[in-house]
């Protein structure tokens with residue numbers, strides 16, 4: 001029997017409309033509705049019974065936590081239904097990695113949730129959206145995807161929401177998991193898995209956004225030569241409960257910025273050290289970082305570390321407890 005896959009559309013380039021077939025930038029993201037996206041790929045129905053719903057029609061640069069909360073609630077509702085086997089979310093690629101990780105931590109279901117998108121608008125010659133949508137539906141409809149957490153499928157690779165990062169501004173194979181690699185691939189339309197994510201997610205996650213209407217305010221600050229930490233003060237004054245510092249290399253922080261962050265931490269602001277480098281872990285490093293109460297982000301890039309910190313801050317502001325979360329998620 002064919003599986004029933006529900007498609008939630010949020011906009012993005014996959015739903016983008018450009019002035020000409022040659023244009024791959026300068027288009028209107030999210031201009032095309034879910035009915036037209038589905039109509040463009042009749043092959044979908046060979047592999048699954050698909051049903052679509054429009055959740056938003058935005059360029060994903062404008063993604064908000066309000067839409068994340070709506071998506072999480074809708075996924076939960078749909079996946080609790082016996083007649084729904086999986087969800088595919090069409091999404092802009094710019095913030096796909098954050099949305100995917102948010103759902104990976106907040107939707108308590110073993111059923112597949114697959115995010116996909118496109119790097120060329122739907123109106124372009126050689127648009128990549130239709131093939132990506134077909135691959136995403138096929139992954140969501142495969143038994144192997146059950147229990148793997150939230151997945152990102154684009155250009156023939158299957159990546160975990162925790163690890164996938166947008167690596168290139170325009171290339172079709174923009175999503176990669178730089179530190180740990182992909183979970184699998186889609187060859188001639190056939191999904192193949194080679195491994196699964198070990199960090200905690202979905203059904204085992206202890207995070208809940210039930211009844212939550214707003215997430216804690218968390219800023220990301222980016223390290224640079226001459227950083228004297230003045231933006232740390234600005235973040236604290238604007239009510240941030242947390243700061244993710246995109247440090248240099250292994251989360252290194254210029255001395256004056258470190259002093260400002262230490263003052264913020266002493267006032268109760270949670271400070272996570274991530275990195276502006278494209279790959280690698282951030283570890284404990286300097287003794288002073290530990291003494292100041294900073295938390296190492298492990299392999300989470302700043303955008304993902306921000307998501308985990310926001311969800312953790314809903315539960316606790318205790319440094320040891322937050323450190324533990326960055327070890328198990």
Ligand SMILES: NC(=O)C[C@H](N)C(=O)O
Nearest residue numbers: 012013059060092093094
């Ligand atoms: N390729 C894309 O989808 C980029 C677009 N700006 C978006 O994220 O909505």
